[in-house]
Amino acid sequence: MATTNDGASAASPLAPAWLPVPGDPDRLEPVLWAAGVDRDASGELTVQGIAASALAEQFGTPLLVIDEDDFRARARAFRDGFDAAFRELCGGADVYYAGKSFLTVSTARWAAEEGLRVDTASGGELAIALRAGVDPAHIGLHGNNKSDAELRRALEVGVGRIIVDSVDELTHLAALAEAAGRTAPVMLRLTPGVHAHTHDFIATAHEDQKFGLSLAPSVQDADGNAAGRSPAAVAVETALAAPGVELLGVHCHIGSQIFEADGFGLAAERVLAFLAEVKERHGVELGELDLGGGHGIAYTAVDSPRPAAEIAHALAADVQRAVERLGLACPRISLEPGRAISGPAGLTLYTVGVTKTVDADAPDGGTASRRYVAVDGGMSDNPRPVLYDADYTAVSARRTSEAEPVLSRVVGKHCESGDIVVRDVYLPADLGRGDLLAVPATGAYTHVMSSNYNALPRPAVVAVREGAARVIIRRETEDDLFAREADPHNEETRA
Ligand SMILES: Cc1ncc(COP(=O)(O)O)c(C=O)c1O
Numbered sequence: 001m002a003t004t005n006d007g008a009s010a011a012s013p014l015a016p017a018w019l020p021v022p023g024d025p026d027r028l029e030p031v032l033w034a035a036g037v038d039r040d041a042s043g044e045l046t047v048q049g050i051a052a053s054a055l056a057e058q059f060g061t062p063l064l065v066i067d068e069d070d071f072r073a074r075a076r077a078f079r080d081g082f083d084a085a086f087r088e089l090c091g092g093a094d095v096y097y098a099g100k101s102f103l104t105v106s107t108a109r110w111a112a113e114e115g116l117r118v119d120t121a122s123g124g125e126l127a128i129a130l131r132a133g134v135d136p137a138h139i140g141l142h143g144n145n146k147s148d149a150e151l152r153r154a155l156e157v158g159v160g161r162i163i164v165d166s167v168d169e170l171t172h173l174a175a176l177a178e179a180a181g182r183t184a185p186v187m188l189r190l191t192p193g194v195h196a197h198t199h200d201f202i203a204t205a206h207e208d209q210k211f212g213l214s215l216a217p218s219v220q221d222a223d224g225n226a227a228g229r230s231p232a233a234v235a236v237e238t239a240l241a242a243p244g245v246e247l248l249g250v251h252c253h254i255g256s257q258i259f260e261a262d263g264f265g266l267a268a269e270r271v272l273a274f275l276a277e278v279k280e281r282h283g284v285e286l287g288e289l290d291l292g293g294g295h296g297i298a299y300t301a302v303d304s305p306r307p308a309a310e311i312a313h314a315l316a317a318d319v320q321r322a323v324e325r326l327g328l329a330c331p332r333i334s335l336e337p338g339r340a341i342s343g344p345a346g347l348t349l350y351t352v353g354v355t356k357t358v359d360a361d362a363p364d365g366g367t368a369s370r371r372y373v374a375v376d377g378g379m380s381d382n383p384r385p386v387l388y389d390a391d392y393t394a395v396s397a398r399r400t401s402e403a404e405p406v407l408s409r410v411v412g413k414h415c416e417s418g419d420i421v422v423r424d425v426y427l428p429a430d431l432g433r434g435d436l437l438a439v440p441a442t443g444a445y446t447h448v449m450s451s452n453y454n455a456l457p458r459p460a461v462v463a464v465r466e467g468a469a470r471v472i473i474r475r476e477t478e479d480d481l482f483a484r485e486a487d488p489h490n491e492e493t494r495a
């Protein structure tokens, strides 16, 4: 790499504008890493004092390492921050850990032990939360197309809330509940029409997508809605009239990986205005309002997430203004953070294999070199880069280096050119075979979205607590790859 007049490394013409050449590519930016991550005197990355190489040796790579104390601390920060901010206004707040971000029996238990409730998005997630011993009354069940079996199980075990996504589901659930001689505790998921600043696939409160009940009046008669009435209004009327339903309140979730406070505040105001309309029309003040999750985390050093307490206070101020203006009693507030609890607590360790440098067309019309660093995992353990163009970063974990930083692309071992782990990162020029790479902020939406593509066994998940590491999800084996085959031991039957 060229150097500038003052001796610093010059930026690669292939680097995105947001990525500066780091003074020290081995530096651990605090915003990116779990609290227990550091470097020891030799320069090796450690998790609560355990060396990356020791973790790799004992548990293998790729390895998802969760700083359990960090996870728990983030859970407490949401619990305490929201409780404090909403205490005076509406008696506190309930925090539901959004299991979809990273649900295992262990993580569900950690969340419950820290005083959180658990938000589940399928019968499988519900089963995990129950296996973890979470009080069913503290479980919410989401889903835009829940099966009868999922709804029946939720009713049977007595979940605290079923978040209903459509008028169709509401009438169906009411009938199932009546037939079972039960009452369904219902929250209605509303779409307040806020377009969140995030990737289209993870924005969920604009109109033209599959989730929720719109607050906007329908233009045409459809799905039992008369033109001129909103699906949300029709759902409230239906729920209030249905004998099998107890309407607890309403829910909204504007999307995921969101940093701006204004989207959350605007959604809360719109939904509270709707509650005021409900009060006027039906004489009923609904008692609960869930404001969803979606709080952004740092994946690279350019992201600056807000602490939970700050988010809580900003939201409490918005809610207070709205309820005062609308003449409403403040409903009990709840929220559903997932990524902000599980994401930063995790890091993935990979072993470097092949490195190669290729010529690439630079935006300035010239040619520049790009170094590819291939690791022993990829899109099967983290599909987020290929799905959402998600940016990540990485550091050399086994050692630091004096070598100059080189623009690198960390790729996996899958048979796909889009199999990217970190699109752009400056890594030391001498990084090579056998080195370890650590990618921060991989606790959320990695393990739960992992696959066996190319018949790669899924990585182990290790939790580190009070300086000791233990496996919470074992690594898949070659036998696991055959576990669902019709007859794994008889080639002839299989053929
Ligand atoms: C309804 C609902 N609640 C909570 C979440 C959790 O989101 P996040 O992990 O971004 O906090 C999601 C995911 O976007 C969701 O769809």
Ligand SMILES: N[C@@H](CCCC[NH3+])C(=O)O
Pocket: 100, 202, 256, 257, 384, 388, 444, 445
């Ligand atoms: N899976 C998404 C988040 C989706 C949230 C669920 N509604 C991600 O990895 O960013």
